[in-house]
Amino acid sequence: MGEVARADRAAVFGYDDVYDLFPALTRLRDRMGFALSGGEQQMVAIGRALIASPRLLMLDEPSLGLAPSVTRVVYAALREIKSTTAMLLVEQSTTDALSLADRGCVLAAGRPVLEGTAAELSDRSLIVASYLGQRDALSDS
Template sequence: MLEISNLNVHYTATHAIRGVDMSIAENEVVCLLGPNGAGKSSLLRSISQLVPYEGTIEFDGETIDNRPPAFLSRVGLIHVPEGRHVFPTLSVHENLQIGAHARGSRPALYSYDDVYDLFPALTRMRKRQGFALSGGEQQMVALGRALVAAPRLLLLDEPSLGLAPSVVATVYRALSEIAGRTTILVVEQNTSDALALARRGYVLAEGRVVMNGESSALTDRKAVLASYLGQTDIDVGDVGEDRLPPMTEK
């Protein structure tokens, strides 16, 4: 579904992404972990053609280098950026309808009712304007709008950032329900939830992939993972060493 080869991103004197290779299969969920400033958001913006880059990005077997973002949404590459970005003067339901517009003529994968089933709290807020929503409610709307757009590849940038634990649980419960039906690349600092959702993970540090492998393998190596992420309190469970799938460290 997605193939990235030797990706490099520069911002003036900053080399934000350094020779990244990455692949995601259809209906696979992959997480991208890393500390602040590692280049995670830059990588998503590169895929969405929002920043210039060097290297090659293929989506569904076709090179998408220099394709306009509007074209990408029409073919099912849907990006939910950090910060939610709901339309403040539109109602919840009108925000969802924007997703249907982005879908164009492609068949729907998720209906409005599907979104309200995933996020029941939005049902009673259908007519509430975006500016009157809490941060958690805005995140639900942003995700729902993306689903209505019929994503073939869903790019999620920090979906749990700044949310209360109960809302994070709601968001990840919804993502677990669509996993297997939708290909997802999720950028997260919420390591536990990301690794529980994803089948595989990549760890980015200073713009480079420093670890990658099956989520269970990354989970087992939590001390190494914590050293890259600059965290000392990671609790992502334990997997017996004899059950570890292959993992690469670079």
């Protein structure tokens, strides 16, 4: 599916690259998708997207429902992917997201309430204040 979506764009990631990013998938090559764990399915979904050579990789909650050990594998792969592919990441785990991001934006009720560099947003008190609607704390920053 990724190759069809790639159309005439040059391949950035091949199958071997995906298996290098996610070694656990190597032994599962012949397994049907429904027989994979949630983490394995997430790895396959990211790999399939990479085969398409996207100009922008959009990820919605890549760590949702994953065991911490699998989340670490996914984020390690995303760090490598980041060097060649732009990403837009939606994630509730601010620690994971900010470890990967250059910039971030905190949304509350669908509206941006806080934005800045990952370093600026690493002040968790500001993020908590944004969720609680404490405008005074936000305007001080």
